[in-house]
Amino acid sequence: MQRCRRSSCTGCRTATLQLCAITSAPLHHGVSICAMFEPSQRSLRLKRTAAWVAIVYFVAMAIALTFPGIIPFNMIRPFVFGVPFVFAWYIAWVVGALCVFGFLDKVFRE
Amino acid sequence: MTDWRVVVTVVALYLVMNLMVGIRAGKRGSDTVAGYVAGDRDFGAIVMYFIAGATMFSAFAFLGGPGWVFSRGSAAFYILAYSTLGVAPYFAIGPWAARVGRKHGYVTQASMLSHRFQNRWVAVVAGVVSVIAIIPYVTLQMSGAGIVLEQVTDGRIARPVGAAIAYGIVLTYVWRSGVLGVGWTNVFQGVFMVVIAWTLGLYIPYKLYGGIGPMFEQLEALRPELLTVPGLDGSGNRWTPVGYSSAILISAIGVWMWPHLFMKAFAAKDDNTIRRTVVLFPSFALFLFPLFLVGFAGVMYGSAPANADAIMPHIVLTTGLPAIVVGLFCAGALAASMSTGDALVHGAASIAVEDVYSGARDTKMDQHTKRTVIRWVAVFVGVIAYIIALDTELSLVAILLLAYGGVVQLAQPVYAAFLWRRATAAGVMAGLVVGITVTGLLVFKPEWRPYGLHEGLTGLIANMVVFVIVSLLTQPPDEKHVSEWIATTRGVDTAASTPSSSP
Numbered sequence: 001m002q003r004c005r006r007s008s009c010t011g012c013r014t015a016t017l018q019l020c021a022i023t024s025a026p027l028h029h030g031v032s033i034c035a036m037f038e039p040s041q042r043s044l045r046l047k048r049t050a051a052w053v054a055i056v057y058f059v060a061m062a063i064a065l066t067f068p069g070i071i072p073f074n075m076i077r078p079f080v081f082g083v084p085f086v087f088a089w090y091i092a093w094v095v096g097a098l099c100v101f102g103f104l105d106k107v108f109r110e
Numbered sequence: 111m112t113d114w115r116v117v118v119t120v121v122a123l124y125l126v127m128n129l130m131v132g133i134r135a136g137k138r139g140s141d142t143v144a145g146y147v148a149g150d151r152d153f154g155a156i157v158m159y160f161i162a163g164a165t166m167f168s169a170f171a172f173l174g175g176p177g178w179v180f181s182r183g184s185a186a187f188y189i190l191a192y193s194t195l196g197v198a199p200y201f202a203i204g205p206w207a208a209r210v211g212r213k214h215g216y217v218t219q220a221s222m223l224s225h226r227f228q229n230r231w232v233a234v235v236a237g238v239v240s241v242i243a244i245i246p247y248v249t250l251q252m253s254g255a256g257i258v259l260e261q262v263t264d265g266r267i268a269r270p271v272g273a274a275i276a277y278g279i280v281l282t283y284v285w286r287s288g289v290l291g292v293g294w295t296n297v298f299q300g301v302f303m304v305v306i307a308w309t310l311g312l313y314i315p316y317k318l319y320g321g322i323g324p325m326f327e328q329l330e331a332l333r334p335e336l337l338t339v340p341g342l343d344g345s346g347n348r349w350t351p352v353g354y355s356s357a358i359l360i361s362a363i364g365v366w367m368w369p370h371l372f373m374k375a376f377a378a379k380d381d382n383t384i385r386r387t388v389v390l391f392p393s394f395a396l397f398l399f400p401l402f403l404v405g406f407a408g409v410m411y412g413s414a415p416a417n418a419d420a421i422m423p424h425i426v427l428t429t430g431l432p433a434i435v436v437g438l439f440c441a442g443a444l445a446a447s448m449s450t451g452d453a454l455v456h457g458a459a460s461i462a463v464e465d466v467y468s469g470a471r472d473t474k475m476d477q478h479t480k481r482t483v484i485r486w487v488a489v490f491v492g493v494i495a496y497i498i499a500l501d502t503e504l505s506l507v508a509i510l511l512l513a514y515g516g517v518v519q520l521a522q523p524v525y526a527a528f529l530w531r532r533a534t535a536a537g538v539m540a541g542l543v544v545g546i547t548v549t550g551l552l553v554f555k556p557e558w559r560p561y562g563l564h565e566g567l568t569g570l571i572a573n574m575v576v577f578v579i580v581s582l583l584t585q586p587p588d589e590k591h592v593s594e595w596i597a598t599t600r601g602v603d604t605a606a607s608t609p610s611s612s613p
Contacts, residue, residue: 087187
């Protein structure tokens with residue numbers, strides 16, 4: 001359980017909390033008070049960064065693998081490890097997703 | 111002993127092992143609905159990983175994937191794209207659902223929605239949509255099992271008999287062990303199918319064409335149109351970019367909305383287990399790579415089966431592989447079919463009883479009775495899907511895309527439950543009814559699809575518009591309930607909180 005540690009703060013104990021969309025920590029009058037929660041501020045910054053990296057990666061992936069984003073990469077040559085370029089392009093994004101998920105797991109593991 | 115007898119012996123051994131694993135697994139569970147449906151919320155990372163991977167990559171991947179590559183070329187790449195894209199949101203939503211599930215005791219997705227929107231009819235509508243979407247998916251798995259057994263025995267085991275044998279075993283361990291049987295057989299089946307897929311996928315191009323590179327060089331000269339997306343459509347013409355892209359989107363949005371997958375958030379031991387499942391999931395998607403290679407190998411193969419979905423067993427049977435290898439392949443394909451079919455049958459039965467029946471009648475059954483009723487409904491779902499499987503002529507991937515059109519409608523209430531406080535029960539139900547109606551209409555009138563968009567995506571857009579309008583026009587939900595519910599999803603304990611006015 002996360003608890004606000006600032007003694008002067010009472011807002012986060014109300015039943016009508018608003019929540020930060022990225023870190024899931026409560027917002028105090030619309031202002032993020034993530035930094036007041038355990039774990040440390042640095043860890044939370046890292047979580048926020050990791051979440052944004054993942055969001056950017058998967059949006060880019062959706063664009064790169066559908067039309068019209070795929071058009072510049074939709075070619076047979078050059079072959080990559082023996083397979084057509086566009087096939088390798090799809091595989092590369094899946095492998096990249098594994099790496100991004102690995103980073104997320106490292107950051108978010110409790 | 112002839113070759114097909116060796117094949118049948120290997121398959122029979124595999125099926126017996128499967129049955130033993132499935133039945134033994136059930137001895138660990140409690141005699142409660144939570145034990146039967148959610149495994150007493152005690153699944154670790156390995157079981158969760160194989161449940162997710164083996165459940166998602168089913169007969170459609172093992173047979174339909176090569177079948178699509180063989181008949182439609184790169185069109186099948188859409189599976190690679192959606193299976194990875196679709197799993198990403200679950201990294202956040204999975205733990206959110208698990209937290210409220212642990213607190214309020216949900217075992218199904220529809221019961222979660224019902225409590226969030228404080229209306230039991232939401233569970234009934236969502237449950238009906240879930241069961242409608244699941245039945246064609248079970249049908250697909252049964253057809254896959256029937257195709258494999260028919261092909262490898264050269265027609266001696268007819269497709270209906272093959273499907274009946276495989277799913278008789280599935281229903282036995284689902285009856286006995288519930289989700290524990292599903293989970294532990296999925297571990298066994300998952301390992302089996304991955305090993306078989308990689309072995310055959312790398313071996314067949316080497317055996318037929320001297321390697322992967324030489325195979326694609328020959329294919330480039332003969333059929334270059336198969337090597338770039340969007341590939342071909344069902345009638346052999348170039349698939350439209352809109353059709354291809356909307357198939358990716360609809361499947362990516364819908365993939366974790368499958369109740370039998372979503373429900374596993376309630377079975378996981380903790381949040382880290384769910385995240386770890388998501389993290390490792392793309393490694394399962396990579397097993398499509400060797401399967402696609404087999405499909406491409408089939409394009410230039412001297413002979414072709416009558417049904418494109420049978421290309422993989424056709425090649426395996428006619429390339430002179432030892433009978434024991436053919437038997438192992440057959441077992442791998444059955445593993446792919448059964449590992450998904452069991453979760454589907456179990457999920458549909460749980461939802462039909464827990465949400466549709468209990469929600470509509472507003473009655474409480476005791477745990478033992480409910481467990482028994484779920485078992486009988488699982489058998490009933492299996493029989494219905496079997497009857498449909500006997501009569502369908504659609505390809506495996508086409509059946510799957512059809513089922514996605516239905517299940518994707520659940521995305522709107524699920525995302526809204528976590529992210530939009532103003533959403534109301536009336537909005538959810540109106541949206542679901544409109545979404546499923548539009549999707550169904552476009553299935554029967556494909557010429558009405560705007561710009562060739564997938565019918566499920568068109569249905570989802572209609573669903574969202576109606577959902578937002580009706581939600582805004584109806585009375586807002588109880589603010590305190592919604593706040594507490596959402597706070598629980600984010601891991602904030604509001605039980606200790608005291609309501610107070612804003613300072």
